[in-house]
Amino acid sequence: MTLEPPVREALVARLTAMADDELILGHRDSEWTGHAPILEEDIALANIAQDEIGHALLWLEARRELDGSDPDALVFGRGAGDWRNVRLVELPKGDWAFTMVRQFLFDVFECELLSRLRHSRHVPLAEAAAKAAREEVFHLRHSGLWVRRLAGGTAESARRVGAAVDLAWPYLPQLLAPQPGDALLVEAGIVPSPAEVGAAAREHIATTFSELGVAPPDVPPNPGGRERHSEALVALLIDMQAVARADPAAEAW
């Protein structure tokens, strides 16, 4: 499938945004390694972090096929202004309830996206989506279970879930919003309609929250596009890119 230059450009932007969401969320999850409430969860979060970073690599490899960009250079060489992740994933890791609520919101969105993206007419994207979708099943089961457990647990755990939903909620619209080049990509059958994915994700979230008696706040969305970031991302990048900056020739293994 040969892509017209404007479509290719839109797809590069879209892949970058998808990869950046996964990578930053994966990094936030990895911050629990050695600090999770119990050993099983320490291991689980480390696994989920590794999966999300693996998915970021799938999208960056698909981008490399389009523009020859080097995934490592993108991850370890970009300043905060060049990242295109949503602000939901860069928020500090917070407490366990926030970590699980944020993960649940993201997992619902990703499952709804991937189940449609696997039918993309851009074959490398469909292949990567099919791969990631199988792994996301485990994430959603895990984060969904934790949100249920905490919401139906003690008064304190329920209070923390409420506070986590209050904090995350204004950031959800940005995750579900269409991106600038999406119209072209939807028309070409490369990505599913963001409106359809967003509606499905909202319905899934609303059903779960209503079962649990969790009421999301009625607040306006946090404004601004994916080029706008909080200071939290700057601190994260300083940490994540430190080794690459100290030794640019460092290699894996």
Next chain:
Amino acid sequence: MSAPSRAGRPRARAAAELDAKTVWAALEDVKDPEVPVLSVVELGMVRDVAVAAEGVRVDITPTFAGCPAFVAIAEAVRERVSRLGAAAVEVRRVLSPAWSSDAITAAGRAKLHDFGLAPPAVHGGALLPALEAPVPCPHCGSLDTRLRSAFGSALCREFYTCRSCQEAFERFKPV
């Protein structure tokens, strides 16, 4: 990884002497560092082997997208095939169709069981019912087992305990 690497060994033999069958057999020597009883062939990671005058091409597919062992496995495949005397070896990473635990061979499943790692349920694409099905304990065979965590010591494993023999065990994750 996509760039072919030249073995350039003095004992390099004509590619015509090599056949795909020999390459497949040699790949049985390449084990997954995280599940050392299984070869890449038993895992179903090897998708294709092509032998031509210019060299050998091996297509492998990653099991889990974030598996850190993949780089080492690809290098081990390249190294093992080079030792057969291939003039050049190219190892390609292919994603389609996405790897599934159903691709693990019958011999591979038996080895997993003997290793103490419960083999993944064969699901034929229906993953959710497979995740609900009882998992036999690889130590005592009891079905009275409990999932402790869907995440274990590697991306491909989940963690169980057996109520009958009280042992903990891991299962290779069905995906």
